[in-house]
Amino acid sequence: MKPLQQLTTEAYRQKRRLVSPLMGFPGLSLTHSTIKLAQQNVDEHFKVLKALAERFHPDLIFPLMDLSVEANALGRYTVFPCRESATVPKDDFNIEDLELLRNINIAFDTRLRGVVETVRLMSKKLPADIMKGAYVTGPYSLAALIMGAEDAAMAAVMDTDKLNKLCNFAKEKIQQYIRLLVDAGAEAVCLLEPTAVMLSPEDFEQYSAAFIREICNEYKNSDIAIIYHTCGNTMHLVEKMAGSGVDAVSLDSPEAGVDLPGVADIISSDVVIIGNINPTGTILSGTSDMVREEVSSLLRSMDSYPNFVLSTGCDLPEDVPLENIAAFMQTGREYRIS
Amino acid sequence: MEKEELLQKILHCVENGKVNNAAPYPPNMKGKDGADEWTKKALEEGIGPDEILSEALIKAMDVVGKKFSEKKIFVPQMLISAKAMNAAMEHLKPYFQSGAVKKKGLFIIGTVAGDLHDIGKNLVGMIVEGAGWEVLDLGVDVNSRKFLDAIGSHKDAVVGLSALLTTTMANMKTIAQDIKQQYPEVPLIIGGAPVNENFKTEIGADGYAPDPQGAVSYLNSLIA
Ligand code: B12
Numbered sequence A: 001m002k003p004l005q006q007l008t009t010e011a012y013r014q015k016r017r018l019v020s021p022l023m024g025f026p027g028l029s030l031t032h033s034t035i036k037l038a039q040q041n042v043d044e045h046f047k048v049l050k051a052l053a054e055r056f057h058p059d060l061i062f063p064l065m066d067l068s069v070e071a072n073a074l075g076r077y078t079v080f081p082c083r084e085s086a087t088v089p090k091d092d093f094n095i096e097d098l099e100l101l102r103n104i105n106i107a108f109d110t111r112l113r114g115v116v117e118t119v120r121l122m123s124k125k126l127p128a129d130i131m132k133g134a135y136v137t138g139p140y141s142l143a144a145l146i147m148g149a150e151d152a153a154m155a156a157v158m159d160t161d162k163l164n165k166l167c168n169f170a171k172e173k174i175q176q177y178i179r180l181l182v183d184a185g186a187e188a189v190c191l192l193e194p195t196a197v198m199l200s201p202e203d204f205e206q207y208s209a210a211f212i213r214e215i216c217n218e219y220k221n222s223d224i225a226i227i228y229h230t231c232g233n234t235m236h237l238v239e240k241m242a243g244s245g246v247d248a249v250s251l252d253s254p255e256a257g258v259d260l261p262g263v264a265d266i267i268s269s270d271v272v273i274i275g276n277i278n279p280t281g282t283i284l285s286g287t288s289d290m291v292r293e294e295v296s297s298l299l300r301s302m303d304s305y306p307n308f309v310l311s312t313g314c315d316l317p318e319d320v321p322l323e324n325i326a327a328f329m330q331t332g333r334e335y336r337i338s
Numbered sequence B: 001m002e003k004e005e006l007l008q009k010i011l012h013c014v015e016n017g018k019v020n021n022a023a024p025y026p027p028n029m030k031g032k033d034g035a036d037e038w039t040k041k042a043l044e045e046g047i048g049p050d051e052i053l054s055e056a057l058i059k060a061m062d063v064v065g066k067k068f069s070e071k072k073i074f075v076p077q078m079l080i081s082a083k084a085m086n087a088a089m090e091h092l093k094p095y096f097q098s099g100a101v102k103k104k105g106l107f108i109i110g111t112v113a114g115d116l117h118d119i120g121k122n123l124v125g126m127i128v129e130g131a132g133w134e135v136l137d138l139g140v141d142v143n144s145r146k147f148l149d150a151i152g153s154h155k156d157a158v159v160g161l162s163a164l165l166t167t168t169m170a171n172m173k174t175i176a177q178d179i180k181q182q183y184p185e186v187p188l189i190i191g192g193a194p195v196n197e198n199f200k201t202e203i204g205a206d207g208y209a210p211d212p213q214g215a216v217s218y219l220n221s222l223i224a
Helices: A003-013 A025-031 A035-040 A042-056 A069-073 A095-102 A110-125 A139-147 A149-158 A160-183 A194-198 A201-218 A238-242 A260-266 A288-301 A322-334 B003-016 B035-044 B049-069 B075-098 B119-130 B144-153 B166-182 B197-203 B212-223
Strands: A131-137 A188-192 A225-230 A248-251 A272-277 A308-312 B106-111 B134-137 B158-162 B188-191
Touching: A003 A131, A003 A225, A003 A272, A003 A308, A025 A035, A025 A042, A025 A322, A035 A042, A035 A110, A042 A110, A042 A322, A069 A110, A069 A131, A069 A139, A069 A160, A095 A160, A110 A131, A110 A160, A131 A139, A131 A160, A139 A149, A139 A160, A139 A194, A139 A201, A149 A160, A149 A194, A149 A201, A149 B075, A149 B119, A160 A188, A160 A201, A194 A201, A194 A225, A201 A225, A201 A238, A225 A238, A225 A272, A238 A248, A238 A260, A248 A260, A260 A272, A260 A288, A272 A288, A288 A308, A288 A322, B003 B035, B003 B049, B003 B075, B035 B049, B035 B075, B049 B075, B049 B119, B049 B212, B075 B119, B106 B119, B106 B144, B119 B134, B119 B158, B119 B212, B144 B158, B144 B166, B158 B166, B158 B212, B166 B188, B166 B197, B188 B197, B188 B212
Parallel strands: A131 A188, A188 A225, A225 A248, A248 A272, A272 A308, B106 B134, B106 B158, B158 B188
Antiparallel strands: none
């Protein structure tokens, strides 16, 4: 058993839950920073995470989510709004260009290195009882960033060879990135595959899960936990996700359509389920009491499942009030399984 | 070939996303004619463009929209069906432009300012077009000014706003209010993952739909 599963099971035996909201951006207010500054500057980035760790002490912590890092490292056009995450807008792409992209060594990219160095700082300087995670863009989502999300969806049925080639290429670059992150001290790697929510289960298997399986194989006999995150309504995809060999799946909120106890009923209990408080609902615009209520009710609904970690359905937006995160943490910490 | 059979062929091609003879999808129709060829043939055989629209295209896209709502097909399959519909539509366009065939009305759609997400908006546009409406797509990152200009030149249009970010929902509200202030009688429908019925009421829009099928029901209810 890997540490993530071990800790989850151990907590369950003690009638507790591990608690780890996907928070990053709300921490910017603690250091008076901005998304742009933090996504481009290692010290600034680490300061935010350190402040979050000190304030909330989650069981698992991640850097700020940034889905543009890998595509940007591969030379794709990227924009950097001050108060929003960096984004890769649609740009022209020919499959013939793939050979040019192949020659790019992403390890030399400043921003990608920046994330790796941030993870190194997390590993060295944050408390040992907080597990250090890292985000990586999944193969299909990276392919979609490179060729455009609509074209990728279309290619899933019209141009299967081309898309397969691109996803396989994405997988190879991702593998290289993960090795750097693990070397820097990442103990859990969360593969973000938001764009794949659009696919049919068969296409999802072909363009995402099959490649994730290859990535998992590399870490089978290690302590590194691989987490599969897809946002949106993934009820038609969870079996493919859980069956890909990952150690955990991270799923979106009930409002997005995900029924977490329902998921727990159909997937293997060896796979940890991470979720799924709505990141843009009560926690963003409700009171702390409402947050406590929502979190308790989720915890209660998962009582009979050992393989559960309390989290949010996706990354929390910057405007989430810190007292609501505190309410989330406190409710999670104090809860006892009955 | 019988008229019924030709219309059936077109319907089948659009429903299953067979664009033209050269298209590799769906695999079981490889090498066969698609919506493109069959529509051309139907017109040559003297079938009216209005009949092709109502008996083949609208019916096919209705099935496609329903299958999508029921999660029997997914975004790629729906995009391909819309593409097949477009291939057929290309042949019908000259008749619409000449006024020989009437559309149900004009639908102006755009993704609101600050928001670049357009896949959902595009799907809504395509399905609405397939339902017999003319569609004017203003693209992404569209501000009040652009919507108002478009409405100014088409005062009998219905307007659709799309937003995918919680941050741009605020812009949707501003745009909706700007439109309603200047053109209170213009029907306004909103959509996109984070918006809902409550938000529709809050910003003073007239309709909300979770998917393209719902958008079509709303539009058709306006002319019923
Ligand atoms: C693809 C995608 C992108 C692509 C967009 C490509 C494109 N050409 O559209 C790119 C990479 C550019 C992108 C960028 C960003 N994205 Co984005 N993106 C997505 C993703 C993965 C899928 C969205 C999608 O296309 N869904 C499929 C379509 C078919 O569904 P839909 O849009 O909901 O549309 C349906 C209905 O809502 C309805 N509908 C839609 N419009 C309308 C209009 C009317 C009138 C009606 C009636 C109905 C209707 O009909 C459609 C069909 O059923 C979602 C996550 C997810 N899994 O949903 C995130 C997501 C929307 N993005 C998100 C974010 C935060 C961003 C970024 C800020 C940063 C980032 N994380 O990358 C930037 C912002 C850029 C900007 N300024 O807009 C968040 C939004 C969180 C929130 N609620 O605010 C999401 C939810 C992911 C997440 N959890 O982080 N993104």
